[in-house]
Amino acid sequence: MTLVGSVRRIVAALTVLPAMAVTVHASDFNDYPTSARVEYVFGCLKANGETRQAIEQCSCSIDVVASLLPYDRYITAETVLSMAQVRGDMGSPFRTSEQATGAINDLRRAQAEAEVRCF
Numbered sequence: 001m002t003l004v005g006s007v008r009r010i011v012a013a014l015t016v017l018p019a020m021a022v023t024v025h026a027s028d029f030n031d032y033p034t035s036a037r038v039e040y041v042f043g044c045l046k047a048n049g050e051t052r053q054a055i056e057q058c059s060c061s062i063d064v065v066a067s068l069l070p071y072d073r074y075i076t077a078e079t080v081l082s083m084a085q086v087r088g089d090m091g092s093p094f095r096t097s098e099q100a101t102g103a104i105n106d107l108r109r110a111q112a113e114a115e116v117r118c119f
Contacts, residue, residue, distance in 0.1 A: 031071045037062050048119075060118035061111070068110040077107035 044058035065074065080103050083094040094100050 032062070032066045032074070033071075036071070036074070037066070040065070057118045061114040064114035064117050065107075065110045068113060069106055073103065073106055077103040080104055081107075 040062045041055070041058045044061055045054050048054045048058065069077075080094050080100040084091055084100070086094070
């Protein structure tokens with residue numbers, strides 16, 4: 001094998017590796033089901049006005065949240081927020097536990113980053 005042939009193979013391998021990394025990242029980024037993304041965007045639109053600009057900003061926002069927070073952690077935070085609204089002893093663990101607070105804080109940090117990037 002010649003030096004030129006070796007260099008071509010190395011260049012070809014180096015060209016393929018970044019594309020594979022992007023593909024892996026894209027699959028991580030798209031672990032949110034479409035229904036969860038739509039639900040987020042609908043809520044965001046209600047909070048920010050139902051304009052074309054808000055659609056763009058809210059779509060951007062869920063993309064940022066999805067890139068920063070794994071879907072299972074997002075579901076945990078959404079569940080905690082929902083259950084914390086239950087009155088009495090049933091909702092108390094969701095309002096006071098360290099794990100619940102951590103999940104909510106993760107979601108709020110991701111949403112704050114989305115706010116900075118998208119709005």
